[in-house]
Amino acid sequence: xxxxEFLKTLAAAGALVTVKSNGMMDxxxxxxxxxxxxxxxxxNADLAAVMNGEPAAMLEAAMKELGGIGRFIKxxxxxxxxPNIGWDRTPELAGNTNPDLLAALIKMCQDAGAAEIKVFDHxxxxxxxxxxxxxxxAAVKKAGAxxxxxxxxxxxxxxxxxxxxxxKSAQVHKAIIECDKWINVPVLKNHGGALxxxxxxxxxxxxxxxxxxxxxxLHQCIADxxxxxxxxxxxxxxxxxxxxxxxxxxxxxxxVLTKALFASPDIVAxxxxxxxxxxxxxxxxxxEDIEHIPDGQKLGLGTMDLESINVKRVRL
Amino acid sequence: MLRKIRTAxxxxxxxxxxFGFIDFAGVLDNPLLQKIQFGPxxxxxxxxxxxxxxxxxxxxxxLYCSVICPLGIFQDFFNWLSRKxxxxxxxxxxxxxxxxxxGVLTVLVIAWLCGxxxxxxxxxxxxxxGRMADELFRPVYxxxxxxxxxxxxxxxxxxxxxxxxxxxxxxxxxVAILTLLVIGHFSYHYGRTWxxxxxxxxxxxxxxxxxxxxxxxxxxxxxxxxxxxxRKCKAYxxxxxxxxxxxxxxxDCFDCIDACRQKAISYSPIKSKxxxxxxxxxxxxxxxxxxxxxxxxxxxxxxxxxxxxKVTGVKDTRVPMSPPGSVSHKNxxxxxxxxxxxxxxxxxxxxxxxxxxxxxxxxxQPVMKFDDGYCNYDCNLCSQVCPAxxxxxxxxxxxxxxxxxxxxxxxxxxxVNVNRTSCGACxxxxxxxAIHMVPFEGGLTIPETTPDLCVGCGGCEFICPVKAVHxxxxxxxxxxxxxxxxxxxxxxxxxxxx
Numbered sequence: 001x002x003x004x005e006f007l008k009t010l011a012a013a014g015a016l017v018t019v020k021s022n023g024m025m026d027x028x029x030x031x032x033x034x035x036x037x038x039x040x041x042x043x044n045a046d047l048a049a050v051m052n053g054e055p056a057a058m059l060e061a062a063m064k065e066l067g068g069i070g071r072f073i074k075x076x077x078x079x080x081x082x083p084n085i086g087w088d089r090t091p092e093l094a095g096n097t098n099p100d101l102l103a104a105l106i107k108m109c110q111d112a113g114a115a116e117i118k119v120f121d122h123x124x125x126x127x128x129x130x131x132x133x134x135x136x137x138a139a140v141k142k143a144g145a146x147x148x149x150x151x152x153x154x155x156x157x158x159x160x161x162x163x164x165x166x167x168k169s170a171q172v173h174k175a176i177i178e179c180d181k182w183i184n185v186p187v188l189k190n191h192g193g194a195l196x197x198x199x200x201x202x203x204x205x206x207x208x209x210x211x212x213x214x215x216x217x218l219h220q221c222i223a224d225x226x227x228x229x230x231x232x233x234x235x236x237x238x239x240x241x242x243x244x245x246x247x248x249x250x251x252x253x254x255x256v257l258t259k260a261l262f263a264s265p266d267i268v269a270x271x272x273x274x275x276x277x278x279x280x281x282x283x284x285x286x287x288e289d290i291e292h293i294p295d296g297q298k299l300g301l302g303t304m305d306l307e308s309i310n311v312k313r314v315r316l
Numbered sequence: 317m318l319r320k321i322r323t324a325x326x327x328x329x330x331x332x333x334x335f336g337f338i339d340f341a342g343v344l345d346n347p348l349l350q351k352i353q354f355g356p357x358x359x360x361x362x363x364x365x366x367x368x369x370x371x372x373x374x375x376x377x378x379l380y381c382s383v384i385c386p387l388g389i390f391q392d393f394f395n396w397l398s399r400k401x402x403x404x405x406x407x408x409x410x411x412x413x414x415x416x417x418x419g420v421l422t423v424l425v426i427a428w429l430c431g432x433x434x435x436x437x438x439x440x441x442x443x444x445x446g447r448m449a450d451e452l453f454r455p456v457y458x459x460x461x462x463x464x465x466x467x468x469x470x471x472x473x474x475x476x477x478x479x480x481x482x483x484x485x486x487x488x489x490x491v492a493i494l495t496l497l498v499i500g501h502f503s504y505h506y507g508r509t510w511x512x513x514x515x516x517x518x519x520x521x522x523x524x525x526x527x528x529x530x531x532x533x534x535x536x537x538x539x540x541x542x543x544x545x546x547r548k549c550k551a552y553x554x555x556x557x558x559x560x561x562x563x564x565x566x567x568d569c570f571d572c573i574d575a576c577r578q579k580a581i582s583y584s585p586i587k588s589k590x591x592x593x594x595x596x597x598x599x600x601x602x603x604x605x606x607x608x609x610x611x612x613x614x615x616x617x618x619x620x621x622x623x624x625x626k627v628t629g630v631k632d633t634r635v636p637m638s639p640p641g642s643v644s645h646k647n648x649x650x651x652x653x654x655x656x657x658x659x660x661x662x663x664x665x666x667x668x669x670x671x672x673x674x675x676x677x678x679x680x681q682p683v684m685k686f687d688d689g690y691c692n693y694d695c696n697l698c699s700q701v702c703p704a705x706x707x708x709x710x711x712x713x714x715x716x717x718x719x720x721x722x723x724x725x726x727x728x729x730x731x732v733n734v735n736r737t738s739c740g741a742c743x744x745x746x747x748x749x750a751i752h753m754v755p756f757e758g759g760l761t762i763p764e765t766t767p768d769l770c771v772g773c774g775g776c777e778f779i780c781p782v783k784a785v786h787x788x789x790x791x792x793x794x795x796x797x798x799x800x801x802x803x804x805x806x807x808x809x810x811x812x813x814x
Contacts, residue, residue: 049812088694116472124745124779126664126692128342152478154466192753192761193740210741215781217737245749250799256808273814280810289759291738306814313812 044071045312047264049273053316055239056104058261062235063108065312066263072232073181075113080175080182081105081145082231084202085121085136087248088129094240094255095248096130097187099139101237101261105185106143117145118175121205127151148175156208163299164224166216171208176229184231184267188238188258188274190246190282194218195290197247198274199234199267200226200301223295226267230301234270236262243282256281268293268302269309318583319570322382330389337449337660338457340479350657350703352384353442354517359651360705370524377528378521381511381567386449387441388511388567391503395550398504407507410552412562417512417519424516428650431677437654441515442703444495446655447669447680451492454660455481482688484659488669488680507550512565522564529585532566532573534559538580545572545581636673637684637721637772637789640691641699641707644792645674652706654680658698664689666774667698681706684720686774686787693747693773716748719796721772721787723750725765730784732762742785745775748799751785768797 044067050058063069073079083102089095102119109117119140123130131137131147140147149155156171176182186202193214194201203225204210213221238260242249249255260277264270271293279287297304329349336347350356357365369380381388399405420439427435437443458481465476483489502510511518534545536559546556549572553565573581639658642648659667659682670683682698684691699710710718731739733756742763743751750770753761763785776785 049814051812088692124775126689126695128663129692129695146472146474148474149477152480154478191740192743193738195738195759195761211779211781214739214741214779215731215735217735218740219738245752247744248747250747250749258810260812273812276814277810277812280813286759291759311814 043067044310046266046309047262047269047273047306047311048314049277049311050261050263050314050316052259053261054259055098055101055237055261057316058239058259059101059104059108059235059263061314061316062261062263065314066233066265069108069112069233072183072265073109073112073114076115077113077180078116078178079109079114079118080179081109081117081119081185082176082182082202082206083119083121083136083185083237084187084197084205085130085134086124086205088125088133089248090133091135092240092255093249093252094187094189094242096134096136097185098237098239099135101235101239102136102185103139103143105183105235106140106145109183110144118148118179119145120148120150120173120175122150122173122208122210123205148173150175150205153208159228161224161228163227165220165299167212167221167224170212170225170228172228173206173208176206181232182229184234186234186236187241188236188260188278189242189249190244190254190278190285192246194222194292195285196275196278198236198271198278200271200292200296203228219291219295222292223299223301226296226301227299230267233263233265234267236270236274238262238274238277241278241281243278266302266309268296268304269306270302271296272304272306273311319574322379322568322570325383326389326392329383330386333386333445334449334453337446337657338454340454340458340461342663345661345697345700347657347701349384350442350446350655350701353655353703354380354385354521355436355440355442355653356651356655356702356704359436359653360703362705369521373521373524374527375529377525377530377563377566377568378518379568380521381508381518382569385441385517386445387499387515388508390445390448391499391508391510392550392569394500394503395507406547407549407552409546409549409555409557412553412565413513416514417522420514421516421519431649431675433649433652433677433681434654434679436516437652437680438491439514439516440653440655441511441517443653443655444499446657446660447488447492448496450656450660451484451489452496480665480688482665484665485669485671485680487671488654488656488659491680507552508565508567509552511567512551512553518567525566526563528563530583531563532561532568532570533582533584534561535580535582538578540578540580542577544575544577548572548575634786635721635789635791636670637774637787638674638793639667639682639684639698639707640715640718640720640772640793641696641702641710642682642720642793643708645678645789646792647708648681648706649674649678650706651704652678652681653704654682655703656680656682657701657703658682658707661697661701663695663697664692666691684772684774684787684789686778690745690774690778691772693771716771717796717798719770719772719790719794721770721774721789722767722794723765723770723772723776724767724786724788725751725763726784727762728784729782730763731782732756732760734782736760739781741779741781742776745779747771747773747775748796751776769799771796 045065048062048065050061083097085096087095137147158171160169186199189197191197238258241256241258243256245254262273333349458479462478465478543556546554551565553562638648665688667682668685669680673683696710696715699707740753743753748769751763754764756762772787
């Protein structure tokens with residue numbers, strides 16, 4: 001009996017979420033402050049940028065500016081945290097999201113009363129080596145969250161992406177489909193093809209067939225997948241940044257200790273901020289060439305105009 | 317008692333050895349039992365293993381065939397099964413077939429010298445069992461695991477993970493099925509006949525076991541010629557009437573000791589009384605010695621000609637890539653008996669049994685293919701497990717500078733060139749930037765290759781949506797150059813930037 005009820009609830013929740021994500025206007029409304037929110041928004045930043053701290057401290061500072069994690073998740077929510085665990089690299093080589101940052105975020109979500117926290121990524125390198133060597137599996141388990149596997153096609157389900165321009169459907173990981181809310185935690189890096197990988201590019205880890213992205217126009221497909229079920233919050237780990245030879249980096253000489261973190265519910269704004277930050281570090285890359293960011297704005301995912309939103313800059 | 321100990325040890329050995337092949341989770345990554353198999357040890361000329369095994373045979377007889385050889389133990393299982401269904405099953409005495417045994421061995425040696433290692437691998441018992449374990453038992457084990465993982469996942473438990481089950485090679489699968497049928501049939505009906513007619517290791521060890529210190533010995537005073545031992549002997553080597561045992565075929569299963577109600581058979585060192593019997597067996601030794609010499613001469617005469625006629629060239633336009641550590645196609649060809657331990661251990665499912673890629677002689681030997689994954693930059697597992705010296709041990713650092721193949725880029729079909737859209741999937745996957753993106757039209761970037769840096773991992777080939785990049789194997793592996801470190805375009809002078 002219990003399970004049946006659980007399944008019903010799940011189906012209902014799923015339907016609700018689907019309906020919600022269908023309306024492009026809802027996306028706009030949730031990411032851009034409307035008039036009614038204006039008074040509250042005065043105190044809560046739309047985008048927090050923090051520098052010169054350790055990952056956990058920078059997260060804390062950023063969330064304080066954004067109004068606390070409670071603004072994004074509610075008690076009893078089933079949460080997915082989606083880091084970048086793409087490569088068989090140790091934390092020092094910054095190929096993946098910083099495990100300390102994830103541990104701190106998990107703790108925050110637990111304190112906010114999250115009923116369930118799952119963490120996964122569809123890795124590029126062999127998944128078990130990535131989960132292990134990135135230090136993420138250990139950090140997540142230690143923090144008391146669940147590490148979910150994403151290396152098998154059976155973990156994915158085909159979904160429609162009605163607001164997409166090119167990628168009208170994709171096989172998305174069930175954890176994302178079934179969760180109440182998810183938090184996107186990319187690591188900022190150079191990328192040979194997309195020039196920069198950050199919050200939008202990190203969505204490639206929720207889908208099964210990535211080759212389709214590459215063959216059908218990488219930038220547009222990246223923007224398209226972001227419309228499927230927007231994450232409630234994007235936290236960019238820029239503690240260490242692969243500045244050149246990304247996204248793997250060949251050695252520690254490609255990595256710059258940048259000690260920064262950007263957080264926002266607006267994916268386009270957060271990638272814009274991260275992109276402008278990144279193009280200072282690798283001056284060979286022009287911000288204008290990172291096409292998926294304007295593509296995302298065109299789809300109504302958020303704004304590139306950082307002047308129009310409440311940006312808080314914090315130095316620790 | 318001896319028989320029970322033998323059975324227990326054999327079951328433990330085959331269980332551990334099989335687990336080494338089906339274990340996908342890396343619990344048993346350095347399988348010891350695979351390293352003491354006679355066939356691979358012979359091809360890799362690992363003196364210590366060979367000396368130990370031969371010495372053991374000279375002392376204890378062909379105990380190897382009963383407790384170390386997985387195919388031998390596997391056959392005993394069928395024999396046991398047949399007795400469950402047919403309680404009255406009887407064996408009898410049959411004379412040795414020296415021409416067949418030594419003939420097969422001779423053909424195999426010639427085949428090996430001519431580069432048809434495939435034939436050797438086909439009947440080499442450990443490898444034949446390994447292929448069955450990898451091709452047939454492993455999928456069953458994975459299926460069970462996946463079922464368990466699926467059930468656990470339903471209850472929100474992610475302790476188990478699913479593993480893809482795929483057919484690695486039709487050839488290897490068919491060969492494994494045929495091996496199972498042939499071995500199953502032979503052992504169900506005829507006990508250890510395979511071991512004493514076809515098996516090259518059986519023939520070789522049989523040569524030594526004639527002289528072994530410990531032997532089954534029939535006490536003429538106690539024996540009443542009841543034939544009980546002979547009927548039980550799955551090697552057909554006891555002649556109860558004349559009280560003689562062909563020690564070249566006895567595999568030390570100890571079944572006869574338990575079968576004898578008179579307690580006339582014992583497993584003991586040589587006694588002076590037995591001189592006449594030793595003499596008798598010495599006659600046959602001489603005969604087989606002569607045969608061995610003859611065969612050797614024939615081989616010596618034929619080898620140079622055969623080597624000339626060796627299969628040359630690879631039919632496919634693409635040069636296959638042998639695993640890092642295999643040194644060259646030739647080294648692989650000379651040593652690999654296709655036991656598929658490396659194939660089963662490869663965590664990325666890159667190693668596959670070859671079809672005709674290496675030519676006729678190299679059928680079923682491991683070849684790198686990037687359909688299901690690519691070689692992990694920091695993984696050297698295949699080189700660590702190979703028992704035959706076909707893949708020589710590499711440290712991770714050595715692997716980083718080994719080039720089993722080189723990248724080839726076809727700009728004409730690259731999506732950046734054809735569609736004018738961004739991609740870079742190949743460069744993204746390259747661990748050494750042997751493919752890197754360089755400015756193209758507009759803000760686009762297009763791949764450029766530096767093949768000297770390439771380690772042949774196949775990441776680029778695996779991910780390329782249109783197969784505009786692929787790896788061409790090096791028949792003799794080369795050295796991969798170390799990438800230069802450049803930090804020129806980075807800066808540590810930055811602020812928020814917006």
